[in-house]
Amino acid sequence: MKVAIMGAGISGLSCAIALERNGIEPTIFEKRSRVGDRFINAEAMFDILNRPIKDCLGYIREKFNIDLQPISDVDKLIVHSKNEVSSIQGKIGYTNLRGRHENSFERQLEKQLKSKIIFNSSYEYETLCKEFDFVVLATGDGEYSSNLGNYRCDLTCTIVGATVVGDFIKSNPHVWFNYDIIPKGYGWLIPFSEKEANLVIAYPDYPNNIKLDRDKMWSRFYELASSDLNQSLKIRDSFQITRYMMGICLRPKIDNTYFIGNCFGTISPGLGFGQFASILTGVYCAYDILGIEKYEKLVKPLFKNYNNSLVLRRYLENLTDDKLDAIVKNLDNKLIDNLIDRLCDNNTSLDILKYLTPIMKLANKINSN
């Protein structure tokens, strides 16, 4: 059986590992000259967003025998709004590296793989379709899916970020919801180490946002983060991504073509998490090719998660800075603090997003009338 995987990112490599372990050696086509050949950034995985799973990396290890080492556990998430700051504590999840770093998730996956990767590939999907029994699209965005008429794009985002040097607590990322500076978007800081971190803003490309001066927005956010962290952060290695697509495929598989990772629509529009679901789609696609279980059935919960996350995005977008302040302030309220601690606790498999979705949906409806 001949399987082509287009894209050696986290979904494509996870698919390749699962195939290989079951006796199929795929051919992997990667357009870059090596795995992860792009800017280095830190990303996060929060267990609470993947319920009923309680420990994402433990799950991947136990269920799929794929071992991924994080930078750190996250035991405290510091949440800033315009006038408030609060924190969520507990076993929240993990942070990890991406891109060119030798310990990036894609590099760790590559080390667990034997199959050949064809680098600097300029193969087109149409060619691969003719030469292979199955083609797995894992190119990291919705473009291929969209060109094949198989994608609903809900929004695109601009992402501006940099590596910053300062003093950080590795297990304590920060997130900012401040619409005065980042309208309808957010900013975050994820430490790589005690000395380096990733500082990023992401905002939707709506007409009012497109008019704004991107550099000015970034400078204002950088000043805010420096002031909130009470240090002068030194900027190194900046990056920008324009028109980053958030959407979902209409069908996860068409004939012998599979859509996985961001080609499927794994990035959640609410908070921008996509890594865990990308790995799942990779492995699930392999299971279908191997005849173990149907891809369409396995990814059903991912469609639901995506749509719930879109409700969350619309809900967040409708809030004002005053409302965000009130929410952030309440995170320190003893009762709510207790509840959140219990929800983050790995003894519960309660899916908070699922339960909050109908309430947010109603709020969105009221807002749109």
Ligand SMILES: Cc1cc2nc3c(=O)[nH]c(=O)nc-3n(C[C@H](O)[C@H](O)[C@H](O)COP(=O)(O)OP(=O)(O)OC[C@H]3O[C@@H](n4cnc5c(N)ncnc54)[C@H](O)[C@@H]3O)c2cc1C
């Ligand atoms: C700045 C940023 C921060 C993020 N932060 C988080 C976070 O904190 N937590 C989280 O869970 N998610 C986060 N995400 C989302 C997450 O990174 C993605 O959902 C995930 O990487 C998607 O995996 P993938 O396999 O689809 O794509 P990737 O891992 O990006 O891999 C795609 C691969 O395909 C290759 N490729 C592209 N075109 C072709 C072609 N024509 N032929 C061959 N190869 C090709 C690329 O070079 C690349 O190697 C973030 C994304 C960004 C951009």
